[in-house]
Structure formats: structure tokens, C-alpha cells
Amino acid sequence: MEQMIHQASLYGSDQEFLEMAVPFVRDGLANGEPVLVTTTSGNLELLGEALGEDASRVDHAETAYYGRRTAQRATAFTRYWRRNSGHRRVRILAEPVWQGKSARDVLAWKRMESGLNVLLDDTGIWMICPYDTRSVGAGIAEDALRTHPSVSADGRTAQPSATYADPHDFIGRCDAAPLAAPPAGSVSAPLDEINDVRRFVAEEARRRGLAEESASLLAVAAHEAARYLGTPLTAGIWESFGAVVCDLRRPGKAISDPLVGFRPPGPIERAEDGLWLARQVCDHVDVRSDATGCTIRLQAAGPRLQTG
Amino acid sequence: MRMAPGEHRSVAFSDEAELEPVLAPFVHEGLAGRDKVLYVTDVTHPAVATGLLRGWGIDPDAYAGRLEVRTLGTSDPDVMVAQLTEAAHRARAEGYRALRFTGEMSWAVREGTDSLTAFETKVQALFDSGVAMGICQYDRRVFPPVTLSELQRLHRGTDVDLEFDGALLRIRRSVDPPGLELDGEIDANAVDELTRALTSAVRRERGDVHVDMGRISFIDLSGLRALVDTATSLKEGRSLVLDRVPEHVAQLIGLIGWDKAPGLRVRGGDARWSR
Numbered sequence: 001m002e003q004m005i006h007q008a009s010l011y012g013s014d015q016e017f018l019e020m021a022v023p024f025v026r027d028g029l030a031n032g033e034p035v036l037v038t039t040t041s042g043n044l045e046l047l048g049e050a051l052g053e054d055a056s057r058v059d060h061a062e063t064a065y066y067g068r069r070t071a072q073r074a075t076a077f078t079r080y081w082r083r084n085s086g087h088r089r090v091r092i093l094a095e096p097v098w099q100g101k102s103a104r105d106v107l108a109w110k111r112m113e114s115g116l117n118v119l120l121d122d123t124g125i126w127m128i129c130p131y132d133t134r135s136v137g138a139g140i141a142e143d144a145l146r147t148h149p150s151v152s153a154d155g156r157t158a159q160p161s162a163t164y165a166d167p168h169d170f171i172g173r174c175d176a177a178p179l180a181a182p183p184a185g186s187v188s189a190p191l192d193e194i195n196d197v198r199r200f201v202a203e204e205a206r207r208r209g210l211a212e213e214s215a216s217l218l219a220v221a222a223h224e225a226a227r228y229l230g231t232p233l234t235a236g237i238w239e240s241f242g243a244v245v246c247d248l249r250r251p252g253k254a255i256s257d258p259l260v261g262f263r264p265p266g267p268i269e270r271a272e273d274g275l276w277l278a279r280q281v282c283d284h285v286d287v288r289s290d291a292t293g294c295t296i297r298l299q300a301a302g303p304r305l306q307t308g
Numbered sequence: 309m310r311m312a313p314g315e316h317r318s319v320a321f322s323d324e325a326e327l328e329p330v331l332a333p334f335v336h337e338g339l340a341g342r343d344k345v346l347y348v349t350d351v352t353h354p355a356v357a358t359g360l361l362r363g364w365g366i367d368p369d370a371y372a373g374r375l376e377v378r379t380l381g382t383s384d385p386d387v388m389v390a391q392l393t394e395a396a397h398r399a400r401a402e403g404y405r406a407l408r409f410t411g412e413m414s415w416a417v418r419e420g421t422d423s424l425t426a427f428e429t430k431v432q433a434l435f436d437s438g439v440a441m442g443i444c445q446y447d448r449r450v451f452p453p454v455t456l457s458e459l460q461r462l463h464r465g466t467d468v469d470l471e472f473d474g475a476l477l478r479i480r481r482s483v484d485p486p487g488l489e490l491d492g493e494i495d496a497n498a499v500d501e502l503t504r505a506l507t508s509a510v511r512r513e514r515g516d517v518h519v520d521m522g523r524i525s526f527i528d529l530s531g532l533r534a535l536v537d538t539a540t541s542l543k544e545g546r547s548l549v550l551d552r553v554p555e556h557v558a559q560l561i562g563l564i565g566w567d568k569a570p571g572l573r574v575r576g577g578d579a580r581w582s583r
Binding site (some may be wrong): 010081101131194198212213217219220225227264265269273274277280281 | 566
């Protein structure tokens with residue numbers, strides 16, 4: 001198996017995008033390596049035209065739908081690698097959506113870019129992440145150089161990134177701000193038993209208007225998070241715009257791995273599998289440890305979510 | 309398991325070891341209480357049944373006159389029920405509370421469904437009079453599944469099929485479709501019991517094993533893993549079929565990717581009835 005490679009590619013025109021993407025894809029196909037391209041519909045079209053006949057041999061996904069949340073994105077990459085486990089090298093061109101994202105979401109995606117260096121370290125993935133400098137802000141482009149060990153302009157050769165940051169340091173800075181305190185309207189309860197946790201969350205979620213299915217899924221996420229934290233704990237729940245938020249706080253507990261729950265379950269059961277499930281089910285999962293304990297904050301879509 | 313006069317249950321088994329959890333307590337309870345016990349065999353020699361009882365820690369010699377093992381020597385439902393009625397009344401006359409009857413039903417395979425229905429209906433009338441109670445033994449190896457499922461309707465309190473009765477979860481055996489019915493919540497505390505029931509269902513059945521999930525209100529990752537591990541351990545050609553899977557549970561199974569696990573089939577809603 002080859003070593004994992006994770007490169008940023010900053011481009012300012014269609015031409016520059018293709019100068020990187022076309023050789024990257026063509027070389028992979030020539031070597032018989034699986035190639036996945038997940039980018040904007042605009043770039044997919046450009047690349048498809050440039051590749052001609054070869055395009056039919058490329059796995060592709062419109063990027064907004066390939067892992068809607070960061071934990072789902074990281075899982076999708078891991079699964080693509082596992083599905084192609086017979087290969088020493090798998091190529092992925094992965095361009096996230098940056099435009100229009102909230103500051104919180106931008107931070108979450110930068111955090112994931114950095115985390116991929118750790119999460120995919122035991123794979124033979126060669127990933128190039130294109131950043132469109134015409135649309136992404138300067139802060140996002142600068143952080144791309146902190147979250148990728150090297151930079152490639154031609155899809156073949158690379159320059160080390162001078163500002164690359166150790167993922168644990170980078171993620172530590174992403175997580176530096178404390179979680180906002182629960183609002184006045186939140187309900188909280190000390191709970192001794194794990195089955196009380198899931199019941200409390202399911203009932204409170206239903207009371208806040210979540211449909212049966214969504215309430216059940218949030219209860220499963222809370223149960224799994226509580227299983228990881230241990231009991232007794234204090235659960236709190238409240239609504240904010242568009243969301244139902246649930247806090248689980250365990251005094252005296254600390255979680256040190258900032259990427260816990262980002263790796264999908266395999267054949268052997270691991271303690272973090274439950275947190276992985278919580279991260280798949282929820283829109284956001286924040287984990288914060290401090291001197292007196294650990295909080296896991298789960299956020300699911302609120303009752304007025306429209307799905308068409 | 310506590311049984312009172314009037315109760316009429318059945319046990320379906322694939323080998324004799326499966327009789328023990330149902331019949332041993334039934335006989336023990338009667339002897340510890342104020343009942344007389346009659347164990348009727350058909351194809352099994354009475355000496356073999358006596359050996360089974362000994363294996364369950366019940367010494368028939370110690371209960372001479374109170375625990376009897378014998379054949380009825382007839383396959384005529386009327387004659388059989390007449391003999392049981394007589395035995396029950398004798399037990400009462402001797403001062404016992406009731407007659408506990410258990411019997412091998414393999415004669416019904418020779419005689420046919422009509423005889424069987426006649427027997428079960430008449431014996432029910434005897435039980436209803438309050439002088440007797442009983443457990444009918446059905447060997448799955450000789451009875452067609454359709455007959456077994458009809459029999460379930462004839463017997464009251466099919467709870468001899470109850471495999472586990474916990475605070476949050478109940479597990480029952482089912483005959484049609486063959487497998488288990490789950491009722492309640494499954495988390496890490498219940499996983500050992502679930503795994504045990506699944507393992508014995510896999511051993512008991514020859515084809516697919518069905519698990520009715522329609523009354524599961526909660527299942528966590530460890531519970532789902534127990535189901536998937538059972539499914540993937542099945543030999544090729546057999547499946548673990550999850551029936552009436554609640555929507556959110558189906559969604560979880562899909563998220564984890566276990567919907568594609570070899571040996572597992574996931575069916576939602578009312579698919580169980582559209583087989």
C-alpha cells in the first residue's frame with residue numbers, strides 16, 4: 001500500500017483547475033487506480049468534457065451530496081477506500097462547498113480537512129482538494145495551507161506547505177471557543193440510568209414537535225453518546241432556530257481524542273462506534289472537556305424542517 | 309412459568325433438549341404443589357421419557373402413584389380424552405388439586421388434521437372444567453409448519469414460547485414464520501439474552517430465521533450488531549430476515565451499511581404478510 005497523500009490545490013481559473021485535475025485523473029486511470037471526483041457541478045462538467053471518453057471510467061459525485069456533514073464526508077472517503085481495498089493507491093479529487101456556509105460550518109469543514117490527515121493516515125488514498133480562489137475567502141485559502149501538508153498545481157508534483165499545522169494543534173484551535181451556554185428555556189435533568197437518558201431525550205424532543213422518527217433518531221444519538229460518557233450524567237435540551245439541541249454533561253470525564261466518532265465501524269466493535277452513529281444522525285456533534293468534566297452537544301434539525 | 313388448572317399450552321421442539329426448559333418446570337411445579345402428573349408418550353418408549361425426567365432431576369420412582377409415564381395405546385381422540393378425563397377425576401378423588409398432563413402429539417401426523425382438531429377441542433373442554441391442565445408436545449421434524457401455526461391458535465397462552473422476560477425486553481419464539489418475536493427495548497444490557505435466543509433459533513430452524521421487530525421501540529448499536537453478527541455467521545443460502553422493522557431502525561441499519569451485510573434481509577412495514 002502507498003502512503004496517504006493529502007494536497008491542496010489553489011486555482012484561480014477553469015484553466016488552472018483543469019491543468020491540475022486532468023493529469024491527476026488520467027495518471028490514475030493509466031495506472032489502473034480507482035479515481036473518485038467530487039466537486040461542484042460546474043467543475044464536473046468541465047472535467048467531463050476535458051476527459052472525453054475517459055470520463056466514463058471515473059467515479060463521481062456532486063460534492064454537496066457526498067457527505068452532507070463532515071462526519072459523513074470522512075465516512076464516505078473511508079468507505080470508498082474500503083470498497084477498493086484490493087488497490088495500493090486510490091485517487092480522490094475532493095472539493096468541498098465553501099460558499100454560503102455559516103462561520104460555524106466553515107470551521108467544521110476546515111477542522112475536517114485537518115482531521116483527514118489523521119483519519120485517512122492508514123489508507124493509500126492520494127487526495128487533492130481544489131480551492132477556488134475566485135470564490136473562497138482569503139481565510140479559507142490560508143487555512144487550506146495549514147490543513148494540507150503539501151500543495152500541487154499540476155496534479156503530479158507537489159511543494160510542501162510551509163504553514164502546515166499539526167492536526168491536533170489546528171483542531172485544538174478550532175475547538176478553543178467554549179460552547180455557548182444553554183438558553184433560559186432549556187430543560188435539564190440529572191439522570192442515573194442510561195435508559196432514562198434515551199427516554200428523557202425522546203420525550204422532550206417529541207414535546208418540541210419533532211416527528212416520531214426524528215425524535216427516535218435523536219434518542220439513539222443521545223443514548224450512544226451517554227454510553228460513551230457513562231452515567232450518571234446531566235441532560236439538557238432546548239430549541240434554537242431550526243434545531244433541537246441536547247447537552248449531555250458527565251462530571252469528572254474527559255475525552256482527549258478530538259476525532260472520536262469520525263471513523264466508521266468495522267467488523268470489530270469499538271467504544272467509539274456509538275459516537276460515530278451519533279455523528280451520522282445529527283447535524284452537529286461537539287465534544288468539549290474541561291477541568292470538571294465533559295460535555296457532548298448534539299444538534300438535530302428542528303420540527304419545521306421542510307424536505308420538499 | 310406458573311400454570312393453573314384450565315391452562316392449555318403447547319411446545320414445539322426440534323430435539324429433546326428443547327423440551328427441558330418447558331417441561332421440567334411444569335413437572336417440578338406440579339410435584340412441589342398439589343398436582344398429579346401424567347406424561348403420555350406416543351412414538352417414544354416410556355422408558356426413554358422416564359430417562360428424560362431423570363435427566364431433569366426428577367426421579368419417577370420417588371413419586372410412584374403421583375407421576376406416571378405411559379402410552380395411551382390408542383389414536384382415537386374420543387377414547388384418549390375419555391382416558392384423560394377419567395385420570396383427572398381420579399386425581400381429584402385422591403385429593404389432588406388437578407391433573408397435569410403432557411403428551412407427545414406425533415400420533416396426529418398419522419391420523420390427520422381433523423382428528424387433531426377434535427382432540428385439541430375436546431381436551432380444552434376438559435381443561436376448562438378446572439380439573440386438569442396440559443402442555444402438548446409438537447415435534448417440528450414431523451409436523452408441517454402450517455399445522456403448527458394452526459395449533460398455536462388452539463392453545464391458550466402460547467407463552468411456553470417465551471424465551472426471555474426482562475424488564476425492558478421480551479423474546480418469544482415464533483412458529484410461522486419460524487424465528488423470534490421481540491418486544492420492548494434492546495440495549496447493551498439485553499444483548500447477551502438476544503444473542504442467546506438468536507443462536508438457539510439458528511440451531512432450531514433449518515432455513516431462514518425471522519425476527520419480528522414490529523414491537524421494538526428502541527434498539528442501540530450493540531443490539532443491531534448482535535443481529536448482524538448472527539446474520540453474517542449463517543451458512544450460504546440461509547438468511548436472518550428482520551420483519552416489520554421500524555422506519556428509524558431501517559434508517560440506522562442503512563447508515564451503518566449493514567443493509568448490505570451478507571445473510572441479512574431488512575423488511576419494513578407490513579412486508580411480513582406479503583411473503
